[in-house]
Amino acid sequence: MTFLQLKGVEKQFGEVRTIKGIDLSIERGQFTVFVGPSGCGKSTLLRLIAGLETLSAGSITLDGRDITRLPSAQRDLAMVFQSYALYPHMTVAENMSFSLRLAKADPAVIKKKVDRAAEILNLGPYLQRLPRELSGGQRQRVAIGRAIVREPKVFLFDEPLSNLDAALRGQTRVEIAKLHRELGATTIYVTHDQVEAMTLADQVVVLRDGAIEQVGSPLALYDRPANRFVAQFIGTPQMNVVDREELPPTGLGVAGAAFVGIRPEDLRLTAPGQGQIAAQVELVEALGAETLVYLHTPRGAQIVLRQSSRTTLVAGDDVGVDVALDHLHWFDASGKLLAAAH
Amino acid sequence: MAPEGRSDYFGAAVRRLRMDFTSETGLKVALAIRSVAAWFVALLLFFPILFMLVTSFKTELQAIAVPSVWLFTPTLDNYTHVQERSDYLLYAKNSLITSVVSTLVGLLIAAPAAYSMAFFPSKRTKGILMWMLSTKMMPAVGALVPVYVLAQGAHLLDTRFALIVVFMLSNLPLMVWMLYSHFKDIPPEILEAARMDGATLLSEFRHVILPLAMGGIASTGLLCLVLAWNEAFWSLNLTAANAGTLAALIASYSSPEGLFWSKLSAASVLAIAPIVVFGWFSQKQLVQGLTFGAVK
Amino acid sequence: MRPIARLLLVPAVGSLFLWMIVPLAMTIYFSVIRYNLMEPGEHAFVGLENFRYFVTDPSFGTAIVNTLLLLGSVIAITVVLGVLIALLVNEPFPGQGIVRVLLISPFFVMPTVNALLWKHMMMNPIYGVLSQVWRAVGATPIDWLSDWPLLSVIIMVAWQWLPFAILIFITSLQGMNREQLEAARMDGATWLQQFRFLVLPHLARSIAVVVMIEMIFLLSVFAEISTTTAGGPGDASTNIAYLIFKQALLGFDVGVASAGALFAVLLANIAAAFLIRLVGKNMDR
Numbered sequence: 052m053t054f055l056q057l058k059g060v061e062k063q064f065g066e067v068r069t070i071k072g073i074d075l076s077i078e079r080g081q082f083t084v085f086v087g088p089s090g091c092g093k094s095t096l097l098r099l100i101a102g103l104e105t106l107s108a109g110s111i112t113l114d115g116r117d118i119t120r121l122p123s124a125q126r127d128l129a130m131v132f133q134s135y136a137l138y139p140h141m142t143v144a145e146n147m148s149f150s151l152r153l154a155k156a157d158p159a160v161i162k163k164k165v166d167r168a169a170e171i172l173n174l175g176p177y178l179q180r181l182p183r184e185l186s187g188g189q190r191q192r193v194a195i196g197r198a199i200v201r202e203p204k205v206f207l208f209d210e211p212l213s214n215l216d217a218a219l220r221g222q223t224r225v226e227i228a229k230l231h232r233e234l235g236a237t238t239i240y241v242t243h244d245q246v247e248a249m250t251l252a253d254q255v256v257v258l259r260d261g262a263i264e265q266v267g268s269p270l271a272l273y274d275r276p277a278n279r280f281v282a283q284f285i286g287t288p289q290m291n292v293v294d295r296e297e298l299p300p301t302g303l304g305v306a307g308a309a310f311v312g313i314r315p316e317d318l319r320l321t322a323p324g325q326g327q328i329a330a331q332v333e334l335v336e337a338l339g340a341e342t343l344v345y346l347h348t349p350r351g352a353q354i355v356l357r358q359s360s361r362t363t364l365v366a367g368d369d370v371g372v373d374v375a376l377d378h379l380h381w382f383d384a385s386g387k388l389l390a391a392a393h
Numbered sequence: 394m395a396p397e398g399r400s401d402y403f404g405a406a407v408r409r410l411r412m413d414f415t416s417e418t419g420l421k422v423a424l425a426i427r428s429v430a431a432w433f434v435a436l437l438l439f440f441p442i443l444f445m446l447v448t449s450f451k452t453e454l455q456a457i458a459v460p461s462v463w464l465f466t467p468t469l470d471n472y473t474h475v476q477e478r479s480d481y482l483l484y485a486k487n488s489l490i491t492s493v494v495s496t497l498v499g500l501l502i503a504a505p506a507a508y509s510m511a512f513f514p515s516k517r518t519k520g521i522l523m524w525m526l527s528t529k530m531m532p533a534v535g536a537l538v539p540v541y542v543l544a545q546g547a548h549l550l551d552t553r554f555a556l557i558v559v560f561m562l563s564n565l566p567l568m569v570w571m572l573y574s575h576f577k578d579i580p581p582e583i584l585e586a587a588r589m590d591g592a593t594l595l596s597e598f599r600h601v602i603l604p605l606a607m608g609g610i611a612s613t614g615l616l617c618l619v620l621a622w623n624e625a626f627w628s629l630n631l632t633a634a635n636a637g638t639l640a641a642l643i644a645s646y647s648s649p650e651g652l653f654w655s656k657l658s659a660a661s662v663l664a665i666a667p668i669v670v671f672g673w674f675s676q677k678q679l680v681q682g683l684t685f686g687a688v689k
Numbered sequence: 690m691r692p693i694a695r696l697l698l699v700p701a702v703g704s705l706f707l708w709m710i711v712p713l714a715m716t717i718y719f720s721v722i723r724y725n726l727m728e729p730g731e732h733a734f735v736g737l738e739n740f741r742y743f744v745t746d747p748s749f750g751t752a753i754v755n756t757l758l759l760l761g762s763v764i765a766i767t768v769v770l771g772v773l774i775a776l777l778v779n780e781p782f783p784g785q786g787i788v789r790v791l792l793i794s795p796f797f798v799m800p801t802v803n804a805l806l807w808k809h810m811m812m813n814p815i816y817g818v819l820s821q822v823w824r825a826v827g828a829t830p831i832d833w834l835s836d837w838p839l840l841s842v843i844i845m846v847a848w849q850w851l852p853f854a855i856l857i858f859i860t861s862l863q864g865m866n867r868e869q870l871e872a873a874r875m876d877g878a879t880w881l882q883q884f885r886f887l888v889l890p891h892l893a894r895s896i897a898v899v900v901m902i903e904m905i906f907l908l909s910v911f912a913e914i915s916t917t918t919a920g921g922p923g924d925a926s927t928n929i930a931y932l933i934f935k936q937a938l939l940g941f942d943v944g945v946a947s948a949g950a951l952f953a954v955l956l957a958n959i960a961a962a963f964l965i966r967l968v969g970k971n972m973d974r
Contacts (some may be wrong), residue, residue: 103585124591136582140604149600150590201590428782434774435791438851441806442794444818446811457816460825506701513694522704523965528709530961532909534930535954536708538946539715545726562708564795567702594693625800625912630938643801644916654809654816661802672797673790679858683853684898 053112054237055100055205060109062095062261068219069095072262077205077239077254082231085241086248087258087284093249094209096258100239101207102126114203114204129198130207133214135190137182137197147196168199171230188219195227199234208240212247224250245285249273252384257281260338279386282312288343291354292382298374299327301358305381305390312380315357319373320344320364326371330354332364346372399659404474442669456654480634483659484642487671488664491638492621495560496614502561504610507572508598512584522573525566533626535565544631551633555668560621565619566638568613575609576602576680611680615671622668639664669686713954726941728798739948743776746945748932755839756928756956760907761844764900766847771854771899772892778855779862789859796852800912804853807845808834838918838926843868845913854899861895862888897967904960909952929953 055077062070070092075085078304085093097102100111102123110119118126124201129150138146151161163208172192182190183283191211198206211227212220228251231238244249249269257264257272266358267278269285275292283289292312324328330346333353338359343363344356358371364370381389436443448456450467458466475481510518531535541550549555579602587601603610631639643661672679720739722732743749778788798806811818812833820830833841865888873883911930914920920927921937927935929952937946 101589103588123585123588124593128589130589132582132584132586136580136586138583138586138601149587152590153596153600197586197590318561379547403788424782427777427780428784431788432784434777435788438820438848439791441795441811441848442798444810445806459816460821461818463778483933502700502704502730505697509694509697515694521698525701527961527965528705530905530957530964532905532930532957533711534909534911534933535716535950535957536712537933537942538719538950541937542719542726542943543711544717558800562704563704565701566706566852619797623797623799626909629912629915630934640801640912642797643799643805644912657805657809661806662798665798665802667796669794669801672793676793676856679796680856681877684857684895684902 053320054081054114056112057100057238058110058112058206060096060099060111061107062104063107064132066077070099070107071263073261073263075256075263076264077237079088079237080235082238082240082251082253083256084248084252084254085239085256085258086242086243086245089243089265091256091258093243095261097130097209097239098205100205101128101130103130117300120205127203127204128207129203129205131191131194131198132213135194135214137190137193139182142179142181143174143185143193145198146182146193147200149197150201152185164200164202168196172196173232177382181288187215188223191223195230200261204237206236208238210243212242212244227251230371245287246288249285256283257284273386275391276312276380277388279310279382279388282380282382282388286314288355288357290316290380291318293348293352293354295352295381296322297328297348297350297352307379307383309388310382310383310386312382313374314362315343315355317358317375317378318354319375320356320358320362321371321373323369323371326369326373327376328354328372328374330370330372332355332366332370334366334378335362336363346370408680414503418472424531426483444660445658448655449662451655453653453655456658465544471655474656475660475663481642484637484639485663486634487553487556487636488622490635490639491556491560491626492618494553495557495564495621496617499561499565499617500521500572500610500614503565503568503572505568506578508602510569511573511576522570525563525569529563537626537630540627541593541630550631551637555631556627556636556638559627563624563627564617564620571613571616571678571682572606574612575606578609579605609678610676613682616675616678616682619668619671619675697764699908716947716950716954719859719943720951722944723946724943726943734945740951743936743945743948746932746936748927748935751924752927752929752932755924755926756930758839759843759928760904762843763817763847763850763907766843767851767854767903768896768899770851771858772896774851774855775858775862776888779859787822793852793856795848796850796856798849800849801916803845803849804913807841807848808897812841814838834918836968838922842910842918842926843911845872845917846907846910850903850907856864857895857899858892861892865891894967898964901960901964901967905957905964908957 053076055075057073057075060070060073060245061068073096082255085096095104100108102118102121106119110117112118113126113128127312138149141149147165147168148161151164154242166175166278168176171197171236172187174192177185177189177193182193185193191214194211208227213225215223216367224247225241226253231251240247240251252269254266255269255272260279264274265274265281272281272285276285279292283292287387290312291309291314295308295311319326328348330348332344333347334345336343336345341357341359342362344358344362346354346356348354399568444461447463449471450469450684451466452470455462455465456558511519544550544555558582583601584597584646586669587597592600622638623640624638625644632638637645643657643664721734721736723735723738724732738742774792778785778792783790793802809817812819812820814830814832817833819829819833823830831837833844862935868885871885873887877887909930910928911934914926914931915934918926924932929949931950933946933953936942938951940946
C-alpha cells in the first residue's frame with residue numbers, strides 16, 4: 052500500500068501557479084529525491100508535504116490518514132532545513148530533545164533517544180555545546196539528529212548539503228546513504244544536484260516548472276529518459292542531442308523524430324572518414340581517469356565524447372565518431388521520447 | 394633627510410615642523426592630540442554633572458563658597474537629610490511605580506501587537522506601524538488641555554493612575570516598534586523548525602521567540618523606564634502633592650526656600666543616578682528607538 | 690491564524706487610536722467654544738474667536754519667534770558640535786569607552802534637574818561656576834537668567850540634546866564603509882576632502898533624522914522654562930508650549946489654549962511628515 056500519496060496537488064502564490072497538479076506515490080522505506088533546476092518548485096512541494104505551506108487544491112494522504120488540512124505539528128514528519136535552523140539558545144541535547152519535551156515525554160526515554168541519535172551521528176562529545184560553537188558539518192548533523200529523535204513517519208530533507216564545502220558534501224552524502232540503510236526510514240530529499248539524486252535515491256522525481264517530468268529509479272531515468280529535458284538533466288556531461296540529420300540515413304531512425312540523443316560514453320573515436328559522424332576536435336579535457344573530447348560537426352553541432360583511455364588528439368584534428376547504435380534515443384520536435392534503442 | 398648644502402637648512406627645518414602625520418611618530422602625535430581633545434570635550438560636557446555630584450557632599454556653606462571649594466571633607470549629611478524628608482520618599486516611590494508599571498503594562502500590550510505584525514504581516518502592517526509612529530510625534534502640549542480636562546472630570550488629577558496611563562500611551566509606539574524589529578530579527582526557519590517539532594503558537598512563543606528576543610525586550614523596557622522616569626511635562630502638569638514624581642519634587646526645590654544647594658544636589662543626584670546608569674546600558678536602543686530605526 | 694493575529698493588535702492599536710483621536714477631537718471642539726475653567730456654565734460656540742484671541746495675544750508673536758529661535762539654535766548647536774565631536778571620538782583612543790559614557794550622560798538627566806543645575810550652579814551670577822570663570826578672566830559675570838533668558842534656556846536644552854546627536858552620529862559613522870575612505874586616501878584625497886565628499890554625504894541622512902526628531906521634541910520644551918524663568922522676564926523666554934500652558938493652567942482659558950495647541954500640532958505635523966517618509970523608505974530596504 053502506498054505510504055505517502057499526493058493527488059492533484061496544486062499551489063498558487065497570487066497569480067502564479069507554482070505547483071501544477073502533482074500526483075505521486077511513495078512507498079514505505081523508500082528514498083525519494085525531488086530534483087530539478089532552480090525555481091522548479093521542488094522546495095515548495097516539500098514544504099507542502101511538511102505543512103509549512105497550505106495546498107491550493109489536491110490532497111496528501113500519509114499512512115492512510117488525510118493530512119491535507121493538518122498543521123505541521125500533527126503530521127508526524129521531521130524536516131532537516133537547508134540552513135539547519137537550530138535553536139541558537141539551546142544546547143545540542145536540548146535542540147534534539149525539544150520535540151519530545153514539548154510532547155511531555157518521560158525524561159528517561161528522552162535521554163535514551165537523544166543518546167542513541169548522538170551515537171549514530173557521532174555527536175556524543177558535543178551534546179552540551181551551543182550551535183554557535185559548532186562547525187557547519189556538526190550543525191548539520193545536529194539538524195539530522197533532531198529529526199531522527201522524533202522517529203517520524205517521513206524524513207524531509209531540504210537541500211541539506213548545499214551549505215557545505217565540496218569535500219564535506221561528498222562525505223556527508225555517503226553518511227546519509229548509510230543512515231538510510233540503517234534506519235530504513237521513508238525519506239524525501241530535495242536537491243538541485245543530480246549526482247546526489249543518482250547516488251542516494253530509490254526513486255527520482257524530476258520536476259520542471261511545477262510539474263513532474265518523470266518518475267523512476269535513477270538508472271531507469273538514465274537509460275530511458277521520457278523526454279529531452281530529463282535526458283539532458285540527468286548525467287554529466289550532458290547527453291548529446293543533435294539534429295537527426297547528423298546521423299547517416301542508414302535505415303535507422305524513427306518516423307517523426309526530429310532529434311537524436313546519445314550519451315558521451317556511447318561514442319567512440321575512430322579514424323577520420325570512418326564511423327557515422329565526421330567531426331573536428333575543439334578541446335580535450337584530460338581528467339586522469341577519463342578523457343572528455345569536445346567536437347563539432349561540419350553542420351556546427353557540438354558533441355562531447357567520453358572515454359577511459361588517454362588520447363594524443365589536439366584541437367583542430369579531424370576524426371571519425373563511431374556511434375553505439377543500440378544506445379540511441381529519438382525525440383520528436385517537442386522533446387518527447389519516441390523510442391530508445393534499449 | 395639630509396639637507397643639501399647649508400642653504401637648505403631652513404627648508405629642512407620647515408619640512409620637519411610640518412609633520413608627516415602618517416609616519417610612525419606622526420601617528421602617535423595625532424593620537425595624543427586627539428585623546429587630549431576628546432577627554433577635554435568629554436569632561437567639559439560632563440562637568441555640570443560632576444560639579445553637582447561634588448556639591449552633594451559639601452556642607453551648604455562650602456557649596457555656596459566663592460571661588461568653589463574643591464578640597465574638603467565629604468559628608469553624607471545631605472543624603473541622609475534628603476531621605477528623611479517624607480515627601481522625598483513619597484515622590485521617589487511615585488516615580489518608581491509610575492515608570493515601572495507603565496513600562497510593564499506597555500510591554501504587555503505592545504508584545505502581542507509586535508508579534509502579530511512580525512509573524513503574520515499583512516498589507517496593512519507597514520501602514521499601522523507608520524501610523525503608530527505618527528502618534529508619538531504629536532507634541533505633548535497638543536494634548537495637554539484635553540487630557541487635563543478629562544483627568545479633572547474623572548477626578549484623576551494628582552493620581553498615579555493618570556500618570557501611568559499617559560506614560561504608557563506615550564511610550565507605546567516606541568515599544569511596539571522596537572519589539573517588532575527584534576521579533577523580525579529571528580530567522581523564520583527556526584520558527585518553522587519549532588512548528589515541525591510540534592510546537593503550538595503558545596509553545597513557539599514561550600520556548601523560542603521569547604528567549605531569543607529577551608535581550609531586546611529588556612533593553613526596550615529599560616529605555617522606556619528611563620523615558621518615563623525623566624518625564625517632566627505631564628508630571629508637572631497633572632500632579633500635585635500626592636502623585637508628584639521626582640521631577641516635580643526637584644522643581645519644587647526652586648521655590649523660594651532659600652538656597653539649599655548641597656541638599657538640592659544630593660536630591661538631584663539620587664533622582665538621576667540610577668537613570669543615568671541605565672542610560673549607559675540602553676545606548677543602542679536609544680538610537681534605534683528614538684530615531685524609529687532610521688539610523689541603524 | 691489570521692483572525693487571532695488581528696485580535697492581538699487590538700489593544701495596542703485601539704488604545705493609541707483613542708489616545709490620538711480623543712484629545713484631538715476635544716481640542717478642536719474646545720477651540721471653537723468659550724470654555725474657562727473658572728467660569729462654569731454655558732459653553733457657547735464662538736467660532737474662530739479663540740484663534741483670534743490667541744494670535745492677537747501680545748505674547749503670541751514673541752512666543753512664535755522664541756519657539757523658532759529655540760528650535761533653530763538648539764538644532765544648529767547640536768548638529769554642528771555633534772558632528773565635530775562624533776568625528777573626534779570615532780577613531781579608537783585610550784579611554785574611548787569612558788569618554789563615550791561621559792558624553793552621553795547629560796541626555797539622561799531629568800529635565801527639571803537639568804534646569805536647576807544650570808540655574809543655580811552654573812548660571813547664578815554670584816555663586817555660579819560660569820560667573821567664577823568670568824571673574825577669573827577679569828570680566829563681569831553675566832546674570833544669565835535675567836539678561837539672557839532665552840539664551841539660557843537654549844544652552845540648557847542644547848546641553849541636554851547634544852549627547853543624543855553625538856550618539857546618533859557616532860552610530861552612523863561606525864556604519865560607514867571603511868574601504869571607501871581607504872580608496873580615497875589612495876587616490877590622494879586629504880582628510881578635508883574625504884570629509885567633504887564621503888563622510889558628510891553619509892552623515893547627511895542621520896543629520897536629517899536628528900533635525901527632525903529634535904524639531905518634534907523641542908516644540909514641547911517646557912520643564913526647563915517653567916522651573917527657571919517661568920517664561921520671563923515678561924515673555925522673553927516664553928515659547929508656544931509655555932504660552933499654551935499659561936493660558937490653560939494659569940489663565941484657565943481652555944478655549945484659547947486649545948486654539949494654540951492646534952498651532953503647535955500643525956507645526957509638528959510638518960516636521961513629522963518628512964520624518965515618516967524617511968522612515969518609511971528605510972523600512973522598505
